[in-house]
Amino acid sequence: MPSALDLLKTKFGYDSFRHEQEGAINAVLEGRDALAVMPTGGGKSLCYQIPALLFPGLTVVISPLIALMKDQVDALRLNGIPAAFLNSTLSTDDRTWVMNELRQNKLKLLYVAPERLLGGSGEFLQFLQTLNVSLFAIDEAHCISAWGHDFRPEYRLLARLKELFPRAPTIALTATADETTRRDIMEKLGLQKAEVFLSSFNRPNIHYFVEPKNSLTNRLGNYLEKHRDDSGIIYTLSRKSAEDLAENLDLQGFSVRPYHAGLNPETRRENQELFIKDDVKIIVATIAFGMGINKSNVRFVIHVDLPKNIESYYQETGRAGRDGLRSDALLFYGAGDVMKLKKFIQIENNPEQNTILLKKLNQMMAYGESRDCRRKLLLNYFGEETSAACASCDSCLTEVERFDGTLIAQKALSAVARLEGQYGRHYVTDFLRGSKSEKMKDEHRALKTYGAGADLPKELWLRYLKDLVGLGYLRVGGLEYPVLKLTEKSVPVLQGKEIVMLIKTAVRSQPVAPQQEDVPSEPELFTNLKLIRTNLARAENVPPYLIFSDATILELATYLPMSLEDIRKISGFGDLKTSKYGQQFISAISTYCQSHNLQTKISLKIPKRERKIK
Ligand code: ADP
Ligand code: ZN
Secondary structure: OOOHHHHHHHHHOOOOOOOOHHHHHHHHHOOOOEEEEOOOOOOOHHHHHHHHHHOOOEEEEEOOOHHHHHHHHHHHHHOOOOEEEEOOOOOHHHHHHHHHHHHOOOOOEEEEOHHHHHOOOOHHHHHHHHOOEEEEEEOOHHHHOOOOOOOOHHHHHHHHHHHHOOOOOEEEEEOOOOHHHHHHHHHHHOOOOOEEEEOOOOOOOEEEEEEEHHHHHHHHHHHHHHOOOOEEEEEOOOHHHHHHHHHHHHHOOOOEEEEOOOOOHHHHHHHHHHHHOOOOOEEEEOOOOOOOOOOOOEEEEEEOOOOOOHHHHHHHHOOOOOOOOOEEEEEEEOHHHHHHHHHHHOOOOOHHHHHHHHHHHHHHHHHHHOOOOHHHHHHHHOOOOOOOOOOOEHHHHOEEEEEEOHHHHHHHHHHHHHOOOOOOHHHHHHHHOOOOOOOOOHHHHOOOOOOOOOOOOHHHHHHHHHHHHHHOOEEEEOOOOOEEEEOOOHHHHHOOOOOOEEEEEEEOOOOOOOOOOOOOOOHHHHHHHHHHHHHHHHHHOOOHHHHOOHHHHHHHHHHOOOOHHHHOOOOOOOHHHHHHHHHHHHHHHHHHHHHHOOOOOHHHOOOOOOOOOO
16 A cells, blocks of 8 residues: 555655645544645645545545636546546536446545535435545535635535544645634534644745835836736726726736626636636736636736735735745735725624724735735734744835934824824824814914924825834824824833934835746746647646646756656656656757757756745
């Protein structure tokens, strides 16, 4: 009997397990229940796919995402693993075929939607009981919890599985980190004794950037220009802006399509299909897009409008870089969006809910305004502690020159104190500058600090106030609209006991900082090999990323394997794919190397410890 690690290599072509995979696999193999919580792209599927290969019977995978089932099954079959799915999209003939395969115990994995498994008067469950079911895997397990963001009532019925199949272990999988949801999943599924495998939510290969929204036109064009060969998603808030932006980019010659709920289903499906198959590079979408896609080579996710909360932002940006390669998450932030969203998210007659929604929006705003490490802000939001400075977000990559701004800080803080923490950044600025505007209240004109900062222009005050918030000398509070308030750190400054260093100039490094490569790759060969992949994908009628991920293609273009033995060392080349596609890639690489006078660099490839998800 092969070991789990053997199968990882022979079937999937990978050298080592990622973080929590091994533990989860072992628990299941020993017949215990497990809950695996890993971020998107973390490698949840292998946690049940490897046990499925080692168990004698069938592994039943329950998933609510019908659109993804075919993708998963195609991926397995490409690696020579007998798998199938049952859902409403199958023809009668196909369904009959699947049922026959099941009866003959020919399948290792079966993907089903919960309504198919549990629906009707339970015929399908009865049928399953006549088979040898070794394992249940419940994907997107948060759908069972009303606390999760995607509650599906039919998931509730899954509780019955434990009674009907007491001997088969269950593994529940989710990318929802929330502790309440986690406990709820275990309770509702009857997995009281399940072992929990919790991975960090850090996505080290995603680099985070925030740009001012008023530079959108310019910066977006620039960014896309530099990423012409890459796939990416641009999120907008409204259908209209998705439509307009897509048209605009199309006019500029980009390969782009819109996606939103206002399009007819036919067009929507077509646009998604083109994107998944790499025939269109950019999708401009409302949040309706993304749930049903597994495309692993999404290189950037750009938000031109502010998301409503950090959960959404994390989830949407998480669609980038499932293949583990460097990817960008870029947010265009403007305070105007906060005001717009405030109106937008309010639910009538539900003040409690509104308070929560506003609080979440304020946290999202803080992400946009902060000068702190973006990665740290995201992880802290999910309750994970991190050390500062990730070196891969705009805050960490920005060099700033500071000066002694104590006097400026004192003026600003006393203005906020005089205004009793009731006013926003613009009013505080007007107050400091002694504005004659009608909006300025008479009682404020009478205060001593009124006009104390008339020597500085408005833009500078706005910037300094933002900086003071970033440094923690002020904070943004208020529910209806953001107001500036003092903090504990304000007091020593007001008392003249602390020096405040403010930012004089900030030098931003570009969001396109090139990836650090230990061994350089051959970009031209990379492009050639991707073409070969595209052709193979067309022949098999699957998306290119299912043939090989971009990470695999990049390894080929880096280590230049020129024999079957060497190509086996490339991550993603399992037995079947090596024998089916190996030779074709070897020929292309050999030809390229001959004409460029290059030798193989396969000896430089250290059987890599999988990148740590840490
Ligand atoms: P999730 O379901 O958690 O979003 P997937 O199971 O789809 O993630 O895995 C993401 C990608 O990482 C897939 O392309 C998968 O083949 C790859 N992967 C998973 N585990 C490993 C591993 N141990 N080594 C290399 N690649 C892996
Ligand atoms: Zn950082």
